[in-house]
Amino acid sequence: AQSVTQLGSHVSVSEGALVLLRCNYSSSVPPYLFWYVQYPNQGLQLLLKYTSAATLVKGINGFEAEFKKSETSFHLTKPSAHMSDAAEYFCAVSPSNDYKLSFGAGTTVTVRA
Amino acid sequence: EAQVTQNPRYLITVTGKKLTVTCSQNMNHEYMSWYRQDPGLGLRQIYYSMNVEVTDKGDVPEGYKVSRKEKRNFPLILESPSPNQTSLYFCASSTQGLPPLFFGPGTRLTVT
Secondary structure (H helix, E strand, O other): OEEEEEEOOEEEEEOOOOEEEEEEEEEOOOEEEEEEEEOOOOOEEEEEEEOOOOOEEEOHHHOEEEEEHHHOEEEEEEOOOOHHHOEEEEEEEEEOOOOOOEEOOOEEEEEEO | OOOEEEEOOEEEEOOOOOEEEEEEEOOOOOEEEEEEEEOOOEEEEEEEEEEOOEEEEOOOOOOOEEOOOOOOEOOEEEOOOOHHHOEEEEEEEEOOOOOOOEEOOOEEEEEO
């Protein structure tokens, strides 16, 4: 069984400040981990994925995430928030040999000018 | 342009009236899946298909059917919709061995 917990349903940051979105997972096998972004009235886009290679994963739009097995975490960060980063972000987990993806509840990011 | 299309984008219907939401992709992807999105619950997988004539249940398959007769199409069928199926539905596709890469624009369904 696998599950994902995203800590904080809403995060508000100032433009130029660090964005940190927290994700913890539980999985019975070494997982694949993903972050997706959903802009208003759009479908999801894949930001980045971890597939057991490097533990620090770089994605699109300046985002990156670090896989920490000891903490079962896969937190998403961006050093400097931009207004265009306002969106909902979803963490997801999948066993390495399965196409079933389990999503977290999502974190909505607002960026203050 | 690579894309996943869904139709209709918006649908209001009544309890018990059968409906189909279509999903089509133009990337020759083997893998397709359906999700529903509800506030505070994130996305939950309904069904997925790893190739033509190969489908399997996701986490919330009750009340839904799918078919995969052609590689590009993966329709979602609600034989007898109920109000608890009011939701935002997304179709997604990818190549084998990859997570969902392309999502459709979503179908907002309201069942009264």
